[in-house]
Amino acid sequence: APGNVIFRGNENSVFIIRVTAHLVLAAGVEILLEWDGTGTGPPVVTNVIWHVTSYVTLGAGAILRGTILCGDYINFGAAAKIYGRALAENYISIPGGLIDEVYNLKEIAEILARTPSPPSPPPSPPPSSPPSPPSPPPSPPPSPP
Secondary structure, rough: OOOOOEEEEEOOOOEEEEOOOOOOOOOOOEEEEEEEOOOOOOHHHHHHEEEEEEEEEEOOOOOOEEEEEEEEEEEEEEOOEEEEEEOOOOOOOOOOOOOEEEEEEEHHHHHHHOOOOOOOOOOOOOOOOOOOOOOOHHHOOOOOO
């Protein structure tokens, strides 16, 4: 029997899965996001991207989490669900499936642009300058004539 797929990480983790053919989730299979104990929480759905060059089929009752970027079509089986987004070049078939949002391919660039980049290292501190020389002592007052 097929098993579930588990992605472990935290809220900053990004998962990009590239499938160079088609992706088929068997009936009842679930894609899970599990917290690894670092950061403040589990991975988020918007940071899981499935890039599939051909078609995607979600079997009856299958649950996928993330954004699907599909080069052909996406077919949802009965009671299949996606927590995320589904984008297909040709069509999406949802007979009894549930989907949060539907976007067209023109919005793929926007989704990818929002994918976080690795953090930049902190800037180097400025070079320290030598200490200023001490101020000369004040001049004594002039002597009376």
